[in-house]
Amino acid sequence: MRVLVVEDDKDLNRQLVAALSESGYAVDSAGDGEEGYFLGETEPYDVVILDLGLPKMDGISILEQWRRADRKMPVIILTARDRWSDKVAGMDAGADDYLAKPFHMEELLARVRAQVRRASGHAKSEIECGPLRLDTKTARVTCAGLQIKLTSHEYRLLAYLMHHNGRVVSRTELVEHLYEQDFDRDSNTIEVFIGRLRKKIPIDLIQTVRGLGYRLSDEPEQG
Amino acid sequence: MRLNSLAFRLFATAAAWTLVVLPLAGIIIYGLYRDDVQASFDGQLRKLVNAITVDSMAPGSAPEAPENLYEPLFEVTHSGWYWQITPLDKPDARKLVSPSLASAILPSPAIEKVVPDVSGARWMDVLGPKGEPLRVVEVIDTLGHEPNKPRYSILVAGPIDWLEHLVSNFRNRLTTALALAGLGLVAVTLFQVRFGLLPLRQIGRGLADIRSGKANTLQGDLPAEIEPLQLELNELIHSNQEIVDRARRHVGNLAHALKTPLAVITNEAREEKGGFGTKVAEQAQIMSDNVSHYLDRARMAARVNVIGRVTPLAPVVEALVRALQRIHHEKDVKISVQCPPDARFRGERQDLEEMLGNLLDNACKWARKNIVLVVEVPPDTGHAHRQRLTITVSDDGPGVADAERATIAKRGMRLDETKPGSGLGLSIVTDLAQSYGGSCELARGPKGGLSVCLQLPAA
Numbered sequence: 001m002r003v004l005v006v007e008d009d010k011d012l013n014r015q016l017v018a019a020l021s022e023s024g025y026a027v028d029s030a031g032d033g034e035e036g037y038f039l040g041e042t043e044p045y046d047v048v049i050l051d052l053g054l055p056k057m058d059g060i061s062i063l064e065q066w067r068r069a070d071r072k073m074p075v076i077i078l079t080a081r082d083r084w085s086d087k088v089a090g091m092d093a094g095a096d097d098y099l100a101k102p103f104h105m106e107e108l109l110a111r112v113r114a115q116v117r118r119a120s121g122h123a124k125s126e127i128e129c130g131p132l133r134l135d136t137k138t139a140r141v142t143c144a145g146l147q148i149k150l151t152s153h154e155y156r157l158l159a160y161l162m163h164h165n166g167r168v169v170s171r172t173e174l175v176e177h178l179y180e181q182d183f184d185r186d187s188n189t190i191e192v193f194i195g196r197l198r199k200k201i202p203i204d205l206i207q208t209v210r211g212l213g214y215r216l217s218d219e220p221e222q223g
Numbered sequence: 224m225r226l227n228s229l230a231f232r233l234f235a236t237a238a239a240w241t242l243v244v245l246p247l248a249g250i251i252i253y254g255l256y257r258d259d260v261q262a263s264f265d266g267q268l269r270k271l272v273n274a275i276t277v278d279s280m281a282p283g284s285a286p287e288a289p290e291n292l293y294e295p296l297f298e299v300t301h302s303g304w305y306w307q308i309t310p311l312d313k314p315d316a317r318k319l320v321s322p323s324l325a326s327a328i329l330p331s332p333a334i335e336k337v338v339p340d341v342s343g344a345r346w347m348d349v350l351g352p353k354g355e356p357l358r359v360v361e362v363i364d365t366l367g368h369e370p371n372k373p374r375y376s377i378l379v380a381g382p383i384d385w386l387e388h389l390v391s392n393f394r395n396r397l398t399t400a401l402a403l404a405g406l407g408l409v410a411v412t413l414f415q416v417r418f419g420l421l422p423l424r425q426i427g428r429g430l431a432d433i434r435s436g437k438a439n440t441l442q443g444d445l446p447a448e449i450e451p452l453q454l455e456l457n458e459l460i461h462s463n464q465e466i467v468d469r470a471r472r473h474v475g476n477l478a479h480a481l482k483t484p485l486a487v488i489t490n491e492a493r494e495e496k497g498g499f500g501t502k503v504a505e506q507a508q509i510m511s512d513n514v515s516h517y518l519d520r521a522r523m524a525a526r527v528n529v530i531g532r533v534t535p536l537a538p539v540v541e542a543l544v545r546a547l548q549r550i551h552h553e554k555d556v557k558i559s560v561q562c563p564p565d566a567r568f569r570g571e572r573q574d575l576e577e578m579l580g581n582l583l584d585n586a587c588k589w590a591r592k593n594i595v596l597v598v599e600v601p602p603d604t605g606h607a608h609r610q611r612l613t614i615t616v617s618d619d620g621p622g623v624a625d626a627e628r629a630t631i632a633k634r635g636m637r638l639d640e641t642k643p644g645s646g647l648g649l650s651i652v653t654d655l656a657q658s659y660g661g662s663c664e665l666a667r668g669p670k671g672g673l674s675v676c677l678q679l680p681a682a
Contacts, residue, residue: 011487019490053479080482081475082515084543084580085573091546098550102486102511105493114553123553 001046001116001160002177005029006036006062007078008054016049019105020112024139024155028181033057040066044176045073047115049108052079052090060093067094074115078103113137120163129165130205130218134158148200153178157193161206161216170213229423230416237412245405249397256397257390264386268360269344272379275306279319279377282367286310286375288319297321301353303382305329311363311374327352331376332361351380358383422446426453433460437533471573474521478514485511519651523574523658533682534575536566536598536612543580544596551587558583562598566612569682570659578655578663581648582616582675589620590672600681610681611661617674628665652677 003025007013013029020027028043030036033054040048040062052059063075074096079086082100090098096118097111113125113136127134131144141148141158150158156178161169174190194214198206207215224231271293278289286308296304300323307329308319318328332345339345344362351357357380365372422445432438440457485507492503544558568575579596586594599613649663652675656663661679668674 009483009487012483012490015487015490080479082478082482083475083573084546084576087550087580088542088546088576091549092542096549096552098546101482102489102507105490118552 001156001163002026002028002044002179003112004036004039004043004045004048006033006040006048006054006059007051008032009051015105016108019109023109023112024152024159025112026156026178026180026183033059033062037062037065039181040071040073041069043181044173046119046177047112048073048075049078049112050075050095052077052081052086060089063090063093063095074119076108076111076115078108110137116163122163127162127165129162129216130202132162132201132205132218134162143201150197150200153193154197154200157190158197158201158216161214165216166219168209168212168215173213230420233416233419234412237416238409241405241408241412245401245408249401253390253394253397256393260386260390264358264381264383265346265360268358268379268381269342271306271381272344272360272362272377275308275379276362276364276377279308280364280366280368280375282369284366286319286366297323299323300325301351303351303353303355303357303380303384305351305357305378305380307376307378307380309376309378311376313373324352329357329359329378329380331378332359333363333376348383349380351382356383356387357381358386422449471522474518478518481514482511485514520654523655532569532571534568534570534572536568536575536614537562537564539572539575540579540596540598543576543583547580547583547587550584554587554590555592556587556590556594557592558587558594558596560596560598562596563600566598566600567682568612569680574655574659575679578652578677578679579614579616581652582677585648585675586616586618586620586673590618591620593670594618612677612679612681614677614679615674616677617668617670618672619668619670620672622667622672623665625667649675 001024003020005013005016005020005027007016007029008031010031013031017027017029025047028039028045030039033056036050036054037057039045050059050063054062059077059079063077066073066075075094076097076099077090077095078099078101079090080101087098096115099108099111117123117125117127117136125136127136133142134140135142136159139155139159141150141155141162157174160174160177171190178190194206194208205216205218207217209215224234274293275289279286281287288308289306294304296302297306298321302323304321305324306321307324309331310316310318311333320328329351330347330349332347335347337345337347344360347359347361349357349359359378359380361376361378363374363376365374425443425445426441426449429438429441429443433441440460441453443453445453489504489507489511492500492507494500495503540560540562544560548556548558583594583596595615595617597613597615599615601610601612649665653663656677656679659680661677663678664676666674666676
């Protein structure tokens with residue numbers, strides 16, 4: 001899952017990036033409005049955390065331009081402006097949630113999870129696929145009740161596949177959603193991680209769809 | 224017309240002036256007329272006495288009764304017209320009198336020591352033989368006008384009761400005419416005052432319109448004298464609104480400036496395990512609660528008695544419901560709204576949003592399935608400034624026990640620490656409602672949940 005943090009306060013930006021990375025997200029960050037707008041415009045994010053009072057370009061305009069350009073990723077506004085008029089303006093500009101500063105990091109993380117789940121169509125915080133069970137709150141994966149030990153990259157890959165289970169996910173999509181912007185995007189690494197994951201979970205859960213990508217499903221392979 | 228009013232002052236001074244001037248003019252006119260009538264009557268008497276003197280004082284040994292009776296009434300007994308010739312040096316000598324006098328004798332002004340006028344005639348008012356008032360003129364002459372001869376008093380009297388009658392008649396008519404003129408003047412003054420002060424009433428209506436929000440400025444084509452007032456007032460309203468907007472902007476900037484560092488401190492402190500981190504996190508939380516509390520108060524103080532802001536309810540409610548249903552999309556709560564399209568709040572849009580937003584947000588957090596928002600507008604009683612809107616927000620959540628309702632509205636009180644929020648929501652709603660002279664009351668909802676009833680000034 002890839003998250004964009006647009007926040008001009010350096011300390012808060014760093015804290016957000018740290019907390020989100022720790023929770024298993026690939027995080028990009030921008031320190032001003034223009035950079036944030038550009039990243040959101042060009043990269044496929046699963047969630048954006050957007051401050052409103054930003055240098056160079058304010059948050060509401062950024063959001064409105066994204067929505068006008070048909071960028072539909074969930075956006076959580078994180079701002080000190082906690083008046084209802086600001087909230088209404090933010091939601092009307094196309095935000096999906098609104099969190100006022102100062103905030104609790106756990107609450108922000110919960111809201112990020114909620115937006116990711118919502119975007120992929122899951123109602124509960126636990127996602128199941130066959131014997132696999134992903135607890136998005138604790139970032140733990142169990143198989144038939146036993147916890148599976150995963151590295152952070154393995155977790156990102158599996159979590160993304162589980163959020164989108166039953167659907168074919170292309171290699172490019174995986175690269176785009178699992179790694180930060182400046183990561184060396186060699187799609188071969190995906191194959192390496194898929195290989196490693198297959199060793200840790202029942203091998204037929206991750207199906208390779210030739211020429212298209214991968215699919216996580218507990219139903220037998222078609223064709 | 225109130226005693227302490229411009230209209231009364233103008234009217235009273237004009238009326239007082241009229242009341243002084245008209246009677247004074249009446250007295251003067253009456254006096255002049257009376258003198259005039261008297262003078263003309265005196266002239267007539269003077270002519271008669273002259274004619275009689277010429278007739279009777281012809282050279283000879285004794286005065287003769289005048290032959291030509293210039294006035295026929297000298298012949299009629301007690302007619303009021305008399306003449307009388309009295310020798311002054313021989314008191315016992317025979318008097319010549321007009322037949323009308325019969326046996327009566329008139330008193331002589333010369334004997335009564337009346338001072339003669341420049342022509343030598345003496346004037347006196349006496350009572351005649353019938354007791355009728357008479358005007359008497361007397362000249363003293365000698366036979367043939369020769370000096371050192373025996374002197375005679377020649378006296379003519381005429382009735383003056385008809386004169387009095389004439390004058391009093393005139394006085395009555397004069398009084399009536401002047402009274403009518405006075406009434407007319409008062410009426411004209413009244414009209415003048417009303418008409419002249421009409422623009423002031425117009426200003427009063429204009430200010431009421433501004434207060435009720437129908438207008439932003441004092442409008443209308445006002446007279447030159449109060450046009451500067453109009454301009455200044457409009458400037459004042461404008462700058463007042465600017466000051467409020469500026470204060471609001473500064474407060475918003477301050478909020479932004481303080482809250483981000485507080486968020487950083489809180490997050491950093493939570494990372495730091497141990498006593499120090501806990502302490503800092505705790506204190507940062509207190510600071511952040513205080514910042515929210517006093518920023519809300521500052522915003523509130525910045526807007527006390529802002530004139531002329533009116534907010535229609537329906538768009539605000541609609542926008543809030545739209546935003547809240549997105550924020551609380553996970554709960555799938557249904558918010559049903561009953562709001563008359565003409566409901567209007569006499570106050571700032573931001574404040575209304577703050578109150579309704581907090582109430583609806585609370586309701587969304589606690590409700591199971593349904594939230595009902597009902598806006599009631601009182602029937603038009605004519606007292607526009609006293610009308611109250613009633614807004615009720617009720618949810619079907621667990622509700623609040625009777626004993627706890629008092630504490631929940633206090634600052635920073637949260638009955639359930641597990642739900643997010645600083646707990647300031649209801650207290651700021653109460654404070655805001657009170658700053659508008661309204662109220663916020665908690666009650667048990669119809670479906671067992673909490674029901675909050677907000678009373679606010681209507682427009």
